[in-house]
Amino acid sequence: MFDQLILGFSVALQPANLLYGLIGAIVGTAVGVLPGLGTVATMALLLPMTYHVAPVSAVIMIAGIFYGAQYGGSTTAILLKVPGEESSITTTLDGYQLAMQGRAGAALGMSAIASFIGGTLGVVGLCFAAPMLSEFALKFGPPEYFALALLGLMMVVYLSEGSTVKGAIMGALGLAAATVGLDPVNGGERFTFNILQLRDGLELVPVAMGLFGISEIMLNLEKPENRDVLKRTIRNLFPTRDDWRRSWAPISRGSLLGFLIGILPGGGATISSFIEYGVEKRVSKTPERFGKGAIEGVAGPEAANNAASTSSFIPLLTLGIPGNLSTAMVLVALMIHGIRPGPMLMTEHPELFWGTVASMYVGNVVLLCLNLPMIGLWVRLLHTPYHYLVLVIVVVCVVGAYSVSNSTFSIGVMVVFGVLGYILRKADYPIAPFLLAMILGDMLESTLQQTLVAEGGDLRVFLHRPIAAAILAFGAIFMLKPLIVRLWFAPKAAAQKST
Amino acid sequence: VLNPVRKPDLDQVVTLGLMIVGVAITVGGVRLKIGSISVPEPGFFPFISGAVVAALSLCRLIAGGMRKTQAAEAGESTDTSWKAVALAAALIAYTLILDGLGFIIATSALAIAVMRIARPQSWISIIAISVALAVACYYLFSVLLKVSLPAGTYF
Numbered sequence: 001m002f003d004q005l006i007l008g009f010s011v012a013l014q015p016a017n018l019l020y021g022l023i024g025a026i027v028g029t030a031v032g033v034l035p036g037l038g039t040v041a042t043m044a045l046l047l048p049m050t051y052h053v054a055p056v057s058a059v060i061m062i063a064g065i066f067y068g069a070q071y072g073g074s075t076t077a078i079l080l081k082v083p084g085e086e087s088s089i090t091t092t093l094d095g096y097q098l099a100m101q102g103r104a105g106a107a108l109g110m111s112a113i114a115s116f117i118g119g120t121l122g123v124v125g126l127c128f129a130a131p132m133l134s135e136f137a138l139k140f141g142p143p144e145y146f147a148l149a150l151l152g153l154m155m156v157v158y159l160s161e162g163s164t165v166k167g168a169i170m171g172a173l174g175l176a177a178a179t180v181g182l183d184p185v186n187g188g189e190r191f192t193f194n195i196l197q198l199r200d201g202l203e204l205v206p207v208a209m210g211l212f213g214i215s216e217i218m219l220n221l222e223k224p225e226n227r228d229v230l231k232r233t234i235r236n237l238f239p240t241r242d243d244w245r246r247s248w249a250p251i252s253r254g255s256l257l258g259f260l261i262g263i264l265p266g267g268g269a270t271i272s273s274f275i276e277y278g279v280e281k282r283v284s285k286t287p288e289r290f291g292k293g294a295i296e297g298v299a300g301p302e303a304a305n306n307a308a309s310t311s312s313f314i315p316l317l318t319l320g321i322p323g324n325l326s327t328a329m330v331l332v333a334l335m336i337h338g339i340r341p342g343p344m345l346m347t348e349h350p351e352l353f354w355g356t357v358a359s360m361y362v363g364n365v366v367l368l369c370l371n372l373p374m375i376g377l378w379v380r381l382l383h384t385p386y387h388y389l390v391l392v393i394v395v396v397c398v399v400g401a402y403s404v405s406n407s408t409f410s411i412g413v414m415v416v417f418g419v420l421g422y423i424l425r426k427a428d429y430p431i432a433p434f435l436l437a438m439i440l441g442d443m444l445e446s447t448l449q450q451t452l453v454a455e456g457g458d459l460r461v462f463l464h465r466p467i468a469a470a471i472l473a474f475g476a477i478f479m480l481k482p483l484i485v486r487l488w489f490a491p492k493a494a495a496q497k498s499t
Numbered sequence: 500v501l502n503p504v505r506k507p508d509l510d511q512v513v514t515l516g517l518m519i520v521g522v523a524i525t526v527g528g529v530r531l532k533i534g535s536i537s538v539p540e541p542g543f544f545p546f547i548s549g550a551v552v553a554a555l556s557l558c559r560l561i562a563g564g565m566r567k568t569q570a571a572e573a574g575e576s577t578d579t580s581w582k583a584v585a586l587a588a589a590l591i592a593y594t595l596i597l598d599g600l601g602f603i604i605a606t607s608a609l610a611i612a613v614m615r616i617a618r619p620q621s622w623i624s625i626i627a628i629s630v631a632l633a634v635a636c637y638y639l640f641s642v643l644l645k646v647s648l649p650a651g652t653y654f
Contacts, residue, residue, distance in 0.1 A: 163559075190542075398593065411590075
């Protein structure tokens with residue numbers, strides 16, 4: 001493994017790849033800091049820029065955006081009480097309180113250092129876990145892959161904001177959208193309406209840009225533009241000895257917990273940070289300090305969300321199944337270059353696999369170096385008026401969409417999905433399940449067809465194969481949990497109350 | 500502006516729209532031929548997906564009709580701002596004029612529209628910034644990144 005890791009470093013440290021990683025990390029941090037454009041939209045936006053570069057450079061850059069955004073998101077969480085990314089929501093609780101007490105520097109420093117430790121430990125774990133999972137995954141057939149992809153989709157539906165039924169509707173709609181284009185089995189056209197450009201299917205990049213970029217701008221334009229930036233100067237970025245004493249255990253726990261949660265389908269940075277915050281509050285001898293400026297309330301969740309971001313690459317790189325939308329965009333980057341990750345990725349494209357892993361180590365060092373000395377710059381970036389940001393985002397969106405296929409049709413697709421995304425989000429329909437379903441649609445359809453044809457239509461195959469059965473049972477329990485609680489526990493509680 | 504009465508309306512209208520789309524996909528699946536469970540045809544997967552969309556939307560419509568009052572408590576505004584509509588209109592217009600007028604003119608026009616929509620300022624600064632951005636983007640993407648942007652068919 002060490003030979004392969006050395007190979008990975010030799011790839012990641014090539015000047016061109018270093019540059020792409022640096023661009024990704026800087027853009028990711030800026031996106032995390034700035035409001036108005038999420039990580040997924042930025043990843044979609046920059047995908048066209050990676051068409052002409054080697055696959056490994058493309059993945060290194062896209063991955064850089066992903067974990068850069070985790071770092072940047074915490075800056076606004078601490079200084080503004082506005083989480084730049086969902087995964088930094090927990091950081092607002094104690095980080096902002098610390099900033100109000102004049103300890104913004106310590107909170108920012110601890111957040112960057114905890115993120116660095118969490119991310120690095122996540123990478124170490126990835127090095128050991130990925131080869132094992134890859135080997136195990138060689139035993140998987142179409143039923144297992146179908147079950148895994150379905151589980152990934154179910155978890156995103158379950159964890160999406162608002163109603164699970166709405167999430168399921170969006171997931172099913174995304175699966176239908178994935179069937180647009182030529183049928184992979186007999187080559188017949190499906191839902192193309194005689195439009196030539198639709199024969200290759202709906203392009204994922206303009207769809208993602210529309211759903212996450214344009215619709216976000218439309219929603220933001222409706223809100224008043226007011227952001228109060230902390231005006232105080234930030235000093236003493238290095239945490240005190242007492243901060244360290246309080247934080248080393250939360251950082252260790254957060255890294256381990258985040259790593260484990262990140263591997264699970266649907267698991268990722270956001271959930272891991274919430275769970276870790278809860279854990280820290282529970283194990284603390286002084287839980288009353290939480291929410292009032294406890295440094296461990298910043299350290300634990302920040303370590304957890306970065307470890308989870310890293311470990312969520314494991315199912316993607318070894319099974320080819322993204323557990324969340326951000327890793328799904330990395331999958332799109334690979335698919336653009338004709339690479340479908342899976343258990344063979346490590347042997348067929350070792351430079352890509354280990355190059356990406358090594359770039360994460362490098363990326364974490366770059367981000368630590370970038371964030372601590374450049375915090376002043378990021379704070380200044382926060383003063384950028386939103387109307388200028390909108391302008392730049394819109395122009396970059398149209399150029400990005402155009403460059404997907406060098407045609408205005410892609411811009412049209414982006415605009416249509418932008419408007420659809422805006423309407424759906426206004427009606428509280430989550431859009432993440434739609435896009436993930438569109439990405440996983442091909443895999444779900446082909447593995448289902450292969451299974452049905454091989455087994456003569458006998459669906460019991462999903463019960464007879466233990467791995468597939470266990471995966472589906474796990475998903476079913478989650479999806480049916482609200483119903484089980486309502487039917488089983490609620491009447492009991494009501495009966496107890498009445499007695 | 501809070502408008503509690505319109506919240507369930509928008510939800511219901513969108514759900515109804517999704518149900519119609521679901522039915523259309525299901526019918527499309529039937530037309531493509533569903534086949535059987537042992538020999539699925541091209542329409543099999545769209546049929547299932549469309550049926551799930553239609554069935555779940557119908558369930559929501561029925562359930563939503565029964566507890567209309569509960570949904571009314573939601574706090575976010577559902578008023579569509581003219582800004583969002585104007586941005587969508589500007590982008591649609593952009594897709595229609597881009598090939599004809601070319602990247603620089605069309606993008607300058609789009610940028611002017613976006614700046615007016617986002618925050619009204621003096622026309623001189625809007626036009627100057629918009630044209631500068633369009634020209635800079637053209638050179639960045641077309642010359643440096645080799646993206647072939649349309650030069651315009653009218654010229």
